[in-house]
Every structure is written in C-alpha cells, then in structure tokens.
Amino acid sequence: MSILDWMEEQRQLHQIALSFGEKGGVKKKLRFKKVEIEDENKSGLWTRCEYCGGILYIKHLKENHQVCLSCESPLQMSSKERIEQLIDKGSWRPLDEMISPCDPLHFYDEKRYTDRLFDSQQRTGILDAVQTGTGLINGIPVALGVMEFGFMGGSMGSVVGEKLTRLIEHALEERLVLIIVSASGGARMQEGIFSLMQMAKISAALEAYQSSANMLYITVLTSPTTGGVTASFAMLGDLIFSEPKALIGFAGKRVIEQTLKEQLPEDFQTAESLLKHGLLDLIIPRSLLKQALSETITLYKRSGYKRARG
C-alpha cells in the first residue's frame, strides 16, 4: 500500500468512527491501524512516530538520528547508529566482540532460548545485547558501552554483564572516562539467576572504578530503561543523563498501580518526572548529546587538573 492510499484510508476510517459518535471507538480503530502500518513497514519506506503519530520517511529519519521530524521525540536507535553518532569517525575499537551467550538452564517457553538468540543475532548482526569498546568523542578518549534494544529487548544476560564488567575494568586500567548508554527491559529471564547476578557483578566493578579509583562514570538513559538495569548500573552514574521523554523505571506502571491500589500521575516514570524529583542530572536532546558529553568530560578533567596543582 502506498502512503497516499494509507492516508486516504486513515481519513475514511476517522470519518466512519466520527459518524458512530463514540470516542472510544475512534481510539480503538486507530490503534488497530497503527499495528498494521508498523508490520507493513518492516520492509517498507515509511514508519510512524510512536509519540505524535506522524508519518515519517525512514531515510529522513535515519539522517536525523532517528529523531521524529514532526515532534522531535527520540525514537529507538540501534547500537550501531548510536556509536556512529557519538564516536569520532574511524576511532571505534570494539572489545570482546566474540563473547557469545549459552543456555545454562536449557530454557524454553513458546520458543527455545537458543532459537531466540539465533533470531536476534541474525537480525542485529551482533552476538548479544550490548556493544562495548573505546573511541574518541570530539578527540577525547573514552570507554563506551551501548545496549542494543533490538536484541531481545536489550535484556541483560551473562554476556551483557561480562562485557560491561570487562569494559569497566579496561577503563580503570587505561584511566578512561566511562560512558554507558542503556536501553533495556531489564534482566533476561531466560537465564534466571545467572542474569540477576550480573547486577551485583557490574556494580562491584563500578565500585572499584568510581570509589576506589575516583574515576568519572556517565550514564545515558534512553527509552526504555527498566528492571534490573535501572536497579544497577544505569542509576549508578556520577552523572546521569537522559534523552527527553524516556521511560525509566523498575516495575511497570500497571503493576505498581495494582499493588498500591491508586492511580499514578500521567508523567510517572518519564525522564521529565525523574528530573523534577532529583533522580537525573540532565535531559539532553539527541542532537546535543555528543557535545554535552565532551564538554562535561573536559570540565571534569580541568577541575581535576586544578585540584592536583592547587
């Protein structure tokens, strides 16, 4: 279906829904259509913004670093695109690329865990849900970890934990500033306790890096950052940055509402709400993130230099 046909269908659908005079009916039908266009555009040219509903040409969206051209909301970005956006061209040196996951619990639900891994590896071109390495940000050397939401929802299994731990140890050894960009649904349930123990392992490595060595760790939260990732390294940054409108939380909003038996505010678990309550340091648009990181690191290094000399 071409985009013009789709728009015509949307217009007709809207009119039919209006003629029913039911507000709920309009919503229901429009939501149904959204699913259709998303499915259709897996191989297509167009997609739809999940925030404003605007129709976007995928080529232009890519050129704009996956930021909606209508409402400027940051949409989901792959780890590869993120590295290209943040790291100076030609300076990226990946670490531990060949560590691959196994299936210690022989887990299966509707599908075998090994099959899910294989599918994600085929789709993303990487072996698990994080890329780590070193590179330059506006000429400043850093150690960078970027989670890949497209790989099983960016879930943290033993490979993610091991790669991030090694990255932190490498940053400590080389005296590099550490940056981790998170995008994750939390711990990977298919690995059970092996996944949960990564929270403690990464946090212990960070303790050595931050408290003992007094080195700078900046975390960048992107949508969504939830579960065990929020409960460990994502919120342990010396500085915590976030993209606008990012969903950040531990348990889901509905679960909390059911437990507390009360309705939560509309902006609950958004970056804006977290900033208001002192849980974030800065919300920064994607287009300014690289500059913000390099300026922050420069400021940090200068202050350290003055302290050492003073």
Ligand SMILES: [Zn+2]
């Ligand atoms: Zn939009």
